Amino acid sequence: MTLYKGKRRTTTALVLSMGLFFAALLYLPGMLPFDSQVTDSFFRWWVVHLWVEGVWELIMGGILSFLLIKLTGVDREVIEKWLYVIVGLTFLSGVLGTGHHYYYIGVNKIWLIVGGIFSALEPLAFLAMALFAVNMYRKGEKKHPNKLALYWTLGAAIVSFVGAGLLGFAHTLPQTNLYTHGTLVTAMHGHLAFWGAYAMIVLAIISYAMPNMTGRKLYDTGRGRMAFWFSNVGMVGMTVAFGVAGVAQVYMERIMKIEFMKVQEMMEIHFYILIICATLFTTGILMYIADFIKHGQPTDEALIKE
Numbered sequence: 001m002t003l004y005k006g007k008r009r010t011t012t013a014l015v016l017s018m019g020l021f022f023a024a025l026l027y028l029p030g031m032l033p034f035d036s037q038v039t040d041s042f043f044r045w046w047v048v049h050l051w052v053e054g055v056w057e058l059i060m061g062g063i064l065s066f067l068l069i070k071l072t073g074v075d076r077e078v079i080e081k082w083l084y085v086i087v088g089l090t091f092l093s094g095v096l097g098t099g100h101h102y103y104y105i106g107v108n109k110i111w112l113i114v115g116g117i118f119s120a121l122e123p124l125a126f127l128a129m130a131l132f133a134v135n136m137y138r139k140g141e142k143k144h145p146n147k148l149a150l151y152w153t154l155g156a157a158i159v160s161f162v163g164a165g166l167l168g169f170a171h172t173l174p175q176t177n178l179y180t181h182g183t184l185v186t187a188m189h190g191h192l193a194f195w196g197a198y199a200m201i202v203l204a205i206i207s208y209a210m211p212n213m214t215g216r217k218l219y220d221t222g223r224g225r226m227a228f229w230f231s232n233v234g235m236v237g238m239t240v241a242f243g244v245a246g247v248a249q250v251y252m253e254r255i256m257k258i259e260f261m262k263v264q265e266m267m268e269i270h271f272y273i274l275i276i277c278a279t280l281f282t283t284g285i286l287m288y289i290a291d292f293i294k295h296g297q298p299t300d301e302a303l304i305k306e
């Protein structure tokens, strides 16, 4: 309603509202009841996949271009041209890429080919997004003082490319997925992808919006910087631990056919490393939350300064 009432109907606002509309629409296929597990799974992926690899890229692209327009000072026309490229690549690859969930669930074999080809193209949308953010940052005058929002914005674009794009591609082909499906290789991809594409972009828009709403200039605090680096280094460490454990698990469980619990025991060391990295990650997040609680409330003092 805010977008509708606003006088300026920009491409950014259009892409964002399209994303939100499709997110609501694509909730529905998951609610259809079926007797067959295969048919049920077929439509369930319309919700899960088309949300995470279709419409979320529109929502993320919309928020990203808004932040880049505000933070880098590059012209709206230039940024929105890139947004069209991202939307195009998302639809080209993401929609038929749904096939990577249909490999061995009992549907037609054609999905092996369709899913393999189109999901292999999916990293392109994320690559475009990362190039877009970094190029706009280089081009811009960088006059905006909110460095923390800029960190999170660029971080979101780069980490989602690595986590969702590259690590997703690592196990998306049917030949690979036959072995890696449902192992810690999925957890490796899932953690970094979700962190980059979902969490970091939300933390970016909070970092941008909060100082505007409270009037406090939380642009470059020590705790804010530490929150960024602790959480990111922690998450990268967790991803590496998951990856090493995952590859070992695939080999031992699926090739050497060693029993599941025996393999878990042999991989124990990786989980200790995972816990250490997760502690670092959590410390960073707690710092972010501490800043949020301490400075997030608008007070009279803050409003007067504004």
Ligand SMILES: [Fe+2]
Pocket: 049, 053, 097, 098, 100, 101
């Ligand atoms: Fe998917």
